[in-house]
Amino acid sequence: MAGVLDTVDQRTKLVGQNRLELLLFRLGDNQIYGINVFKVREVLQCPKLTELPQRNPVVRGIAHIRGGTISVMDMNLAMGNEPLDDIENCFVIISEYNMAVQGFLVKAVERIVNLNWENIHPPPSGAGKGSYLTAVTEVDNRIVEIIDVEKILSEVSPMEEEISNDVIRQDTVDQASASDLAVLIADDSSVARKQIKRCVEKVGVKTHVVADGRQALDHLRELIDAGESITDRYIMLISDIEMPEMDGYTLTASIKEDPRTQDLHILLHTSLSGIFNEAMVKRVGADNFLAKFKPDSLADLVQERVKDALAKRNG
Template identity: 85%
Template structure:
């Protein structure tokens, strides 16, 4: 796998064209799984792992890599299956989610494929609420399951969701609730949707949830087709970037190109890190960018938009 992730500049050009690259890997069986290359820092043969006391069972140990120490989680075990064996011959996918670096133990790593988000679909409804999938696609006539990594991380190491008292302004919360202000939330991770929903509702704002960019755009267009005004329904859109059917960049550009809804305030809220994303935010016309998951920062940005809306009414 040496050099497989070297062409970062070339890969970033795919973002904004509703495209992505998936790193394909296997766990204990022949099923193929995928993870967005943009989340991956490095892939390497499993190094020596050191057990730590009172660790979550999913964490097989810690490893010293590139001068740092990271936790290595058994992805198969995290999804409720048996732990991977013969880990010396397994691989570790080192990734960055929610401003933290961690390793995922997998059985084998295959290759990188270039896909269109339009060919990435939500999990089938029959998969059940307890599944660990955020999307599915097809490569070489085989189903590839894209894992909801945020769900795994929330179970192994839950994020702090408490909002500081000094952030919430009681008068603003009361007014927002009385005016029935609402926010549209688009995110393919069920865990992320619930986290954002809880945070936003503490600011006194109602929420409407959708699972991807295509659903969000169709919902907004349906309102317009019914003669409704977007500003009468939503004070802002909070959107993930990585989503099946349509990513957050394409969603934002589509909204901003439509005179009927180009004034909708858009916050791109993502676990993707880096300066590149901030540049993309400006290119597609989003109003703001926030890395997941900072409850105080998210609540503050929503409350600012509440205040702007109340001042304009």
């Protein structure tokens, strides 16, 4: 237990410093790609895969690892390229997204690098709407492309996005709509932004959406400079953790350290669902944490904020 706690403390020291560790890998060519180490459980030589009938073509098979069974997806194929060959000499990155474990087949694994989120940038506008990139950076004078894994997973294994009928409280929806309540959303994944926006608006709350933490903080400071009250404008901020320019931890710390914004309710909403999150959330002062994507749980939390905001307005 002491070893685990030491590791947690070691990792949480990066919180508020806007840093991340990136595992670099290659697919079918010499292009370097990256994935956040927090999402990686282990990397191993590709084990024997068992093919399943009627499987998604991107899933090359299932593997039995550490007493469990996981699906192994060909990341190159998932991005619209040719399937990887000679898979016995490929590697599998075992990762945890959205409270599920899956494997990604890659050609080769390079190394782990420690970077500043300020050096991670949104993909170029020419990448197009169908791009599987969520960010780009540079390591040793080479471009590193960070893949939007949530987009891949949404296409291979779509998650339930609809809110259950018994979760939506119509009286809350009516009051939220009439009171013009709004939520600020920050997420670099286009898929996640659409999911969250749809969920929030289903309960009668308006949304303002930005693509990273820097944009969110700039937006809040612009409102302050214009003389607006942040808590009058927004009942909460729903923020991803992994974002280019400024991550969700640093965004939260910046908001909570500023007396003009510190009362804004912050929900960190992320596909990072590992052991370190609870300690990190407490350290930066976020009000709540929710692993992606649970539409019912998210709707419940937003409706609770609506209730609190209305009670405050009505004094």
